[in-house]
Amino acid sequence: MDLNTKDLVLLLHPAFAVIVVFPLIGMVVRMAWQTRQRRLEVKTANKSKIPPVVGQEHVELGRWLTGTVVAAYFLGITRSIIDNIQTKELLSKEPFQVVFIGLLYAATIASLVFLYRAQDKLWRGVFATLTGIGLVVLGFQEGVYRLDNQWYMSHFYIGLVAALLMVFSLAIVRDIYQDRANRWRTVHVVLNCVALLLFIGQGLTGSRDLLEIPLSWQEETIYKCNFDKTSPEYKTCPPLAAPK
Known part of the structure; x- marks a missing residue:
């Protein structure tokens, strides 16, 4: 089958998801389970065969996972946004809109970078919120394939919610280890179980969309x-x- 540059760019998103994102999800889930098993064993005064470093490795891979999920999200929407700009000649007709989109990309990426570095709870909340707003506004730009009339089984909407959950998880990592009541840990576990189900849905809806998008x-x-x-x-x- 003859694929031109436009078609090859379209394949970047699913290829990145299969090669990078989903293997990372498997490793993070495995280490999350091991971390929980070790915590339970230590709590009952049993000697665990699971090394103590598994918890830190889980955190580090989880941080990587957030970045890769956001990157996959950008790969999924950017080609459609650029196509819409070119097709409607927005660069000459609506240059302010094009500049706004470019600045929004930069601001969203910068907010995510600052979120990784933020220590204070307030700033983590601010940068997580700014990152989430950027993801939502960019995703609702004209031209993005969203399947609005079937949002409940839309690859876009499921991916957007999964990306937002990953950003939120990154923002509360420090709170998990500072909360002795384990309330943040419970929130983290519940939301990431939901995220895991969403990633499974992404695998199904993404395969479907590859058949639907010509x-x-x-x-x-x-x-x-x-x-x-x-x-x-x-x-x-x-x-x-x-x-x-």
């Missing part, structure tokens, strides 16, 4: 197909356009 030279024909289930011509398409 290659660049197929778009002109595919987007003219009849997808109205009430129509007698449902799932019929015009002749395939010749490759450009």
Whole structure:
């Protein structure tokens, strides 16, 4: 199959998710389980065979996971945003909007970097909030494939919520170790169990979207197909356009 540059760019998101994000999720989940098992064994005064360093390694890999999830999110939406800018010639017609989008990318990335470095609870909250706002606003730019009418099974919406949960988890890491009542630890466990289910959903919906999103030279024909289930011509398409 002939893939041009536009199609290869489209594959960056799923390739990054398969090669980097999902293996990291597996390692983080494994270490989370080991960390819990060791804590329970130590609590009952039993000698654990699990090394003490597993907890710190879990934290470090979790920090990496947050960054990779946000990176995958950016890879998923950026191509659509750039396509929309080029197609509608926004650089010449609406230059302020293009500049705003560029500044928003920079501000979101900067906020995430500062979140990694922030020590104080207030600043961690501020930078986590700014990062989340940036992810949401960028995701709702025109041209992003969101499947709004089926949001409950949308790859975009599930990915956005998962990314926000990862940012929140990064923001509360220090609180987990400072809270002797373990309330933040409980919040962390519950939210990341939800995030794990969302990542499973990402695997399913992402595979589906790869089938639904056509290659660049197929778009002109595919987007003219009849997808109205009430129509007698449902799932019929015009002749395939010749490759450009």
